[in-house]
Amino acid sequence: MTVVGHLINGQITNEGERTQDIYNPSTGEVSKQVALASKATVEEAIAAAQAAYPEWRNTPAIKRARVMFKFKDLLEQNADKICALIGEEHGKISHDAAGELQRGIENVEYACCAPELLKGEHSKNVAPNIDSWSEFQPLGVVAGITPFNFPAMVPLWMYPMAIVCGNCFILKPSERDPSSTLFIAQLLKEAGLPDGVMNVVNGDKQAVDTLLNDERIKAVSFVGSTPIAEYIYSTANANGKRCQALGGAKNHAIVMPDADMDNAVAQLLGAAFGSSGERCMALSVAVAVGDAAADALVSKMQEAMKGLKIGPCHDADNDFGPVITQQHQQKVFAYIDSAEKQGADIVVDGRNPSIDGYENGFYVGGTLIDRVTPEMDSYNAEIFGPVLQVVRVDTMQGAMDLIDNHEYGNGTCIFTRDGEAARYFSDHIQVGMVGINIPLPVPVAYHSFGGWKRSLFGDLHAYGPDAVRFYTKRKTITQRWPSAGVREGAQFSMPTMS
Numbered sequence: 207m208t209v210v211g212h213l214i215n216g217q218i219t220n221e222g223e224r225t226q227d228i229y230n231p232s233t234g235e236v237s238k239q240v241a242l243a244s245k246a247t248v249e250e251a252i253a254a255a256q257a258a259y260p261e262w263r264n265t266p267a268i269k270r271a272r273v274m275f276k277f278k279d280l281l282e283q284n285a286d287k288i289c290a291l292i293g294e295e296h297g298k299i300s301h302d303a304a305g306e307l308q309r310g311i312e313n314v315e316y317a318c319c320a321p322e323l324l325k326g327e328h329s330k331n332v333a334p335n336i337d338s339w340s341e342f343q344p345l346g347v348v349a350g351i352t353p354f355n356f357p358a359m360v361p362l363w364m365y366p367m368a369i370v371c372g373n374c375f376i377l378k379p380s381e382r383d384p385s386s387t388l389f390i391a392q393l394l395k396e397a398g399l400p401d402g403v404m405n406v407v408n409g410d411k412q413a414v415d416t417l418l419n420d421e422r423i424k425a426v427s428f429v430g431s432t433p434i435a436e437y438i439y440s441t442a443n444a445n446g447k448r449c450q451a452l453g454g455a456k457n458h459a460i461v462m463p464d465a466d467m468d469n470a471v472a473q474l475l476g477a478a479f480g481s482s483g484e485r486c487m488a489l490s491v492a493v494a495v496g497d498a499a500a501d502a503l504v505s506k507m508q509e510a511m512k513g514l515k516i517g518p519c520h521d522a523d524n525d526f527g528p529v530i531t532q533q534h535q536q537k538v539f540a541y542i543d544s545a546e547k548q549g550a551d552i553v554v555d556g557r558n559p560s561i562d563g564y565e566n567g568f569y570v571g572g573t574l575i576d577r578v579t580p581e582m583d584s585y586n587a588e589i590f591g592p593v594l595q596v597v598r599v600d601t602m603q604g605a606m607d608l609i610d611n612h613e614y615g616n617g618t619c620i621f622t623r624d625g626e627a628a629r630y631f632s633d634h635i636q637v638g639m640v641g642i643n644i645p646l647p648v649p650v651a652y653h654s655f656g657g658w659k660r661s662l663f664g665d666l667h668a669y670g671p672d673a674v675r676f677y678t679k680r681k682t683i684t685q686r687w688p689s690a691g692v693r694e695g696a697q698f699s700m701p702t703m704s
Contacts, residue, residue: 207236207238207239208237208238208239209225209238209239209240209241210228210238210239210240210241210384210385210388210408211223211241211388211408212241212243212247212251212388212405212406212407212408213388213391213392213395213404213405213406214247214250214251214254214405214406214407215250215251215254215258215401215402215405216395216400216401216402217401218388218392219247220241222244223241223242223243223244223247224241224242224244225239225240225241225242226239226240226242226381226410227239228240228295228381228382228383228384228385229295229382229531229532229568230294230295230297231295231296231297231519231527231528231529231530231531231567231568232293232297232517232518232519232520232527232528232564232567233518233564233566233567234532234564234566234567234568235566237294237295238295238385240381240384240408241408242381242408242409242410242412242413243407243408243409243412243413244412245412245413245416247407247409247413248376248407248409248413248416248417248420249416249420251376251405251406251407252347252376252417252420252422252423254401254402254405255347255374255375255376255402255403255405256346256347256374256422257402258374258400258401258402258403259344259346259347259373259374261400262369262372262373262374262400262403263344263372263373265372267320267321267324267370267372268320268321270320270369270370270372271317271318271319271320271321271370272398273369273370273394273397273398273399274314274317274318274320274366274369274370274397275318276397276398277314277366277393277394277397277399278311278314278315278318279397280393280396280397281307281310281311281314281390281393282311284389284393285304285307287389288303288307288358288386288389288390289303289304289307290520291385291386291389292306292307292357292358292383292386293519293520293527294385294519295357295382295383295384295385295386296354296355296357296382296383296519296530297482297518297519297527297528297529297530297567297568298481298519298527299519299521299522299524299525299526299527300519300520300522301522302480302481302526303358303519306356306358306359307358307359309359309362309648309651310358310359310361310362310363311362312650312651313359313362313363313366313367313651313669314362314366315651316366316367316651316652316669316670317366317367317369317370318370320370320371323671323674324341324342324370324371324674324678326339326340326341326342327339327340332684332703333686333701333703335686335687335688335689336684336685336686337684337685337686338682338683338684338685339682339683340680340681340682340683341680341681341683342371342674342678342679342680342681343372343678343679343680343681344371344372344373344677344678344679345373345424345425345448345677345678345679346373346374346422346424347373347374347375347376347422347423347424348368348373348374348375348376348423348424348425348426348427348677349375349376349377349378349417349423349425349426349427350364350365350368350375350376350377350378350426350427350428351378351414351417351426351427351428351429351430351438352364352377352378352379352380352387352428352429352430353380353429353430354380354382354383354484354530355481355484355485355486355530355590356429356485357379357380357383357384357386357387358386358387358390360429361377361379361387361390362390363427363429363655363668363669363673364377364427364668364669364673365377365404367669367673367674367677368427368673368677369394369399369403369404371674371677371678372678373424373677374402374403374404374405375403375404375405376405376406376407376417376423377391377404377405377406377407378406378407378408378409378413378414378417379406379408381408381409381410382530382531383530384408387406388406388408391404391406414438415441418438418441418442418445418447419441419445421445421446423447424447424448425447425448425449425676425677426438426442426447426448426449426450426451427449427450427451427668427676428449428450428451428452429451429452429486429668430451430452430453431453431454431588432453432454432588432613432614432660432661433453434453435451435452435453435454435662435663436451436453436660436663438451438663439451439663439664448676449663449664450656450662450663450664450665450666450667450668450676451662451663451664452486452655452656452657452661452662452663452668453614453657453660453661453662453663454486454588454614454616454660454661455486455487455488455588455614455616455617455657455661456490456491456585456586456587456588456612456613456614456616457487457488457489457490457491457614457616457617457618457619458489458491458492458493458597458605458608458609458612458618459474459477459489459491459492459493459618459619459620459621459645460493460495460602460605460606460609460618460619460620460621460622460631461492461493461494461495461499461500461503461621462495462499462602462620462621462622462623462624462627463495463496463498463499464622464623464624465499465621465622465623466621466623466643467499467502467503467506468506469621469643470503470621471503471506471507471510472510473621473643473644473645474489474492474507474594474645475507475510475511475514476645476646477489477645477646478490478572478592478593478594479514479525479526479572479592479594480525480526481526482526482527482528482529482570482591482592483589483590483591483592483593484529484530484590484591485646486616486617486661487616487617487639487646487647487648488590488646489594489617489619489645489646490588490589490593490594490595491578491585491594491595491596491597492594492595492596492597493596493597493599493605493608493609494596494597494598494599495599495600495601495602495604495605496598496600497598500576500596500598503596504553504574504576504596507553507554507574507594508553508554508574511554511572511574514526514571514572516559516561516569516571516572517561517564518561518564518567526572526592527569528567528568528569528570529568529569529570529590529591530568531568532568534568534590534591535568535569535570537591538570538589538590538591538592538593539557539558539570541583541584541587541589541591541593542555542556542557542573542575542584542593543557544582544583544584545575545578545582545583545584545595548579548581548582548583548584549577549579549582550575550576550577550578550579550582550584550595551575551576551577552573552574552575553574553575553576554571554572554573554574555571555573556570556571556572556573556592556593557570557571557573559571570591570592570593571592572592572594573591573592573593573594574594574596575593575594575595575596576596577596577598578595578596578597579597580597580608580611585597586612588614602627602631606631606634606635609635609636609637610635610636612659613659613660614657614659614660614661615636615637615638615657615658615659615660615661616637616638616639616657616658616661616662617637617638617639617640617641617646617647617648617657618635618637618639618640618641618647619640619641619642619643619644619645619647620632620641620642620643621643622642622643628642628643636658636659637657637658638656638657638658638661638662638667639655639656639657649670651669651670652670652671653670653671654666654667654668654669654670654671654672654673655667655668655669655670656668656672
């Protein structure tokens with residue numbers, strides 16, 4: 207059976223490692239195995255990155271950017287293969303995988319701007335014959351730990367910018383679907399990246415803890431669940447590392463009485479059920495203001511969901527595919543069960559769907575639950591499945607209070623025709639990414655991605671301008687070249703421009 211290994215110093219290796227099964231979620235069958243790195247393997251990757259760093263650090267930014275230009279071309283040339291690998295191990299339908307990859311490519315495009323982004327600042331004659339400037343210097347060896355739900359896009363949030371800033375990188379992707387991530391990393395080598403600058407180690411907690419505790423790792427970027435994000439952040443900080451850790455979400459959409467209900471329903475279908483709901487930006491709660499709006503929303507959603515197509519990843523006519531594992535499938539079912547037991551109405555039931563020819567796949571059908579309340583377990587948890595819950599409130603302020611009181615603050619949106627309401631909502635809601643009639647307000651590559659509250663640990667968001675700040679440290683230099691024959695005496699007071 208094929209074993210997915212590691213990329214260390216430009217070479218694929220997996221000798222002597224523990225292994226774990228990789229499943230095809232569409233069929234429920236084991237398709238491959240993945241090598242789980244030992245502490246020694248991770249340390250080998252760190253050593254390779256450390257050895258490559260001095261030369262890469264001193265490589266001109268324009269040459270580093272040229273690697274990214276070539277990398278972008280290779281990603282586009284190999285898009286079909288990458289999307290197939292994503293589908294085989296994640297279950298994502300081809301059109302969804304293509305969208306994920308495109309979002310990742312856009313981050314590579316932004317990294318191609320490194321010569322402009324790293325220029326720094328310069329001021330001449332801040333005092334007589336004194337010049338001052340700042341520059342952005344790389345940190346050294348940095349690491350990224352990424353989730354299963356976006357095996358192409360999320361790593362591309364991290365290492366392209368880290369690398370063009372002059373760092374060397376260790377990536378620990380999800381062990382559930384590592385093949386596309388490893389293949390993409392190999393394309394970087396083909397693009398001309400020197401060996402050791404980019405390394406991939408597959409593994410579990412042992413690999414993660416090695417990265418967190420090794421003093422050679424200067425910064426860690428993480429995307430995953432909130433409990434793990436908090437652990438990553440606290441451990442990295444305790445070891446003196448810079449860290450950004452993006453956690454979980456419970457994204458709400460307010461549906462106002464004046465909303466274009468047909469548009470809201472169409473948008474909610476994709477935002478709630480796309481990628482089987484396995485997105486940190488998935489809209490999992492619709493907060494309807496007033497019973498009339500709620501009744502119309504539920505009725506139209508119920509009708510629209512009859513057309514949802516669920517099935518294997520290779521059929522592009524499907525809207526979404528399976529969830530990642532059988533254990534996760536059962537977890538989603540359990541949350542639906544709990545909502546029902548706690549008094550919610552299961553309007554459309556996605557438990558135990560039957561997919562002809564794929565009866566053993568890890569499928570959850572689109573599920574709509576009405577009359578959910580904030581006390582219910584299903585409301586408070588990040589279900590991470592194709593489940594949309596409807597909460598009924600009397601006022602817009604009540605809806606906003608509901609959102610603000612939740613521990614997560616990743617994304618949110620409002621459906622309305624009222625510009626005043628939309629402006630008030632965007633100004634006052636305590637959430638990091640806000641949409642107005644846009645259900646998935648994921649920032650473009652030249653802005654930055656990040657939530658508030660327990661959806662983000664750290665001061666800097668992912669990708670975009672914040673990525674330059676995260677993967678560099680600012681150094682300010684002040685210099686004077688005294689005129690010949692002019693010498694000043696000692697000065698004991700604080701220097702000023704007076």
